[in-house]
Amino acid sequence: MKKVLKHVLIFIIYSIQIYKIKSEKTSWKDKDTGYYYDWSILKRSKDNPYMIKDAEIDDENFSLNYYFNIGESINKKCKNKTASIIEVLGYEGKNTNVCEILGTTESFNVKMIDYDNPKLGIILEYGDGDICKTSQNEELMGYPRKSRFKIFCSNNNDNNFVLNFPEGKQGSTKCIMEFTIYSSAGCPIIFSSKIKPSNILILTLILFGIYFLIGYINNKIFYKLQGKAAIPNYIFWRQFPYLVLEGLFYIKDILNYYFTKNKNK
Secondary structure, X not given: OHHHHHHHHHHHHHHHHHHHHHHOOOEEEOOOOOOEEEOHHHOOOOOOOEEEEEEEEEOOOEEEEEEEOOOOOXXXXXXXXXOOEEEEEEXXXXXXXXXXXXXXXXXXXXXEOOOOOOOOEEEEEEOOOOEOOOOOOHHHOOOEOXXXXXXXXXXXXXXXXXXXXXXXXXXXXXXXXXXXEEEHHHOOEOOOOOOOHHHHHHHHHHHHHHHHHHHHHHHHHHOOOOHHHHOOOHHHHHHHHHHHHHHHHHHHHHHHHHHHHHHOO
8 A cells, every 4th residue: 555655646746746847838927916827828839830920021032930939949940959939031932041049948037018017918038049249229239139929918819929010020130029919828817715615525526536546456456355345445435324324313313402402491
């Protein structure tokens, strides 16, 4: 029995750790407001990233394309490196080797669009891109490029992000790229501190299920019990309904005695 419990405990701890690792890049809780944001619905597979064309270079020969994912790197590489957002120069409908890294998952940050209005949405920022060499803003030159994804809270979910520059054009090299989308992923989730009775019932049933499963497997493997005999504490559970009825009758007798006594006074 101890070995079985040990393996179950290891599995539970391992599952929690895996869930934490996965959720760290698709969810965030603001400590000040207690609001929780989950953008997992925006996450795509590595082989199917988002793609946006820059309107500045969009003709039959050349194009400037942005490939990115939310919460995970993409399979496309730039300069033999993986990244979350890359900028690629295309020629005649095919990507060339000319590219720039605009952000990595390892350098990731989350904040609200407006801290005075938490329900407006959030910003996902990916840093540690290639060094920005040319820009209208000279103060940002010489630093790694960044990408910011503004997720505005909305009941309607857009299919793709848009480049958040006039006419969808980057123009001269932007050290900080901005993309926007309207999605329910930008809406805060407020958890209630009250526990619903239905949740307590579900949790109780799950715990009972785990208890019976572990006990049954333990009795069958280690004690070679079969059928009903393998059910943990089978005799007790067989008598349990009668014990409940006996308890109810006992409570009924106490209440009858109490009301009868008060009535005779």
